[in-house]
Amino acid sequence: MILVLVETGADGAAVTSLETLTFARQLAGRLGTQSVEAMVTGSLEAAATVRDQLAAQGVESVHHAGGPGMDRYSAGAWATALAAVPSDYVMAAGTPRGSEILAHVAARAGTSMAANVVDVVDTDPVTVSRQVMGGAAFEQMRVDGSPTVITVAGHAVEPADAARPSDPAWREFEPELTEADLATAVVRVEEGEADNTSALTGARVVVGAGRGVGGADDFDDLLELTDLLGATLGASRVVTSLGWRPHYEQIGQTGSRISPDVYIACGISGAVQHWAGCQSAKTIVAINTDADAPMVTGADYAIVGDLHEVVPAINEELRRRTAPDAAE
């Protein structure tokens, strides 16, 4: 049996969990000997809202892990719940939570875990293809032990309903939790800053800002360039970690992955984790004082110079060309 942890939110099952269920169903179809079952946590009312989505995915049973300690996120407690249901495969989406919980599951079972899997290439022994280096490369990995514990990379498959919906059996249970299971748990949830990630991921032109900008008060030129080009501003992790710009503007392995027509990276060195988020841009322009920076050597076009001189010059030319009386 393939057991899939389903993460839920206000809009029902997370899209990444639906992808994982589809991935599991495709594997079950190939093996011919496995069924797919789902585990949900949280309140019964919230869990019940995803029943139709799970039926559409063709799952045979839904295990609802409830009771004290299961109403808030705790990787240890959720791992105990998954371990309480004997299975051949345990899967979750490769989200921060999915990765954390399944690491607990594998550690307790004394097995290995493969993260960010995109395909199961062999089942005896189980061998998977998985993303490494922030999706820049793939490796094949043998996953020893039982159960087979894997997280599925985002977008590894498109979420698709089963050919025939199921009428899943609903099983309520309360996992037996220890104090150690609840050693780390969410105790408070606070409203975050407004998130505008979709503007970045869908943008045709992105202006990227790195540490080379200098400080939180030094963004005027870049913001003007962004405005003149009708672009969206993005940033490196240093910039968001220092609080110069909001986190939702981060591009990279742990930020947004962008695929604009043009990406203008200003004062960004081009670490592999940053490239992981911008390598799908059709044309990359780097502005940097260091001619040897990986962002410069990997870009389609590069301007080697101080961005506080280069960007105002570009802005001036753009203003001149877009002025109402500009000559053709």
Ligand SMILES: Cc1cc2nc3c(=O)[nH]c(=O)nc-3n(C[C@H](O)[C@H](O)[C@H](O)COP(=O)(O)OP(=O)(O)OC[C@H]3O[C@@H](n4cnc5c(N)ncnc54)[C@H](O)[C@@H]3O)c2cc1C
């Ligand atoms: C697990 C993990 C995940 C990570 N995820 C991400 C991620 O998602 N996104 C990300 O961006 N990083 C990520 N990082 C961090 C990454 O490794 C780099 O530290 C970071 O990208 C560097 O940011 P930067 O290029 O702005 O700064 P720096 O590396 O300090 O580069 C600054 C650049 O600005 C240039 N410069 C300086 N002054 C000027 C000037 N006046 N004009 C023009 N150029 C100038 C310098 O030559 C240099 O190339 C991650 C790291 C780890 C370990």
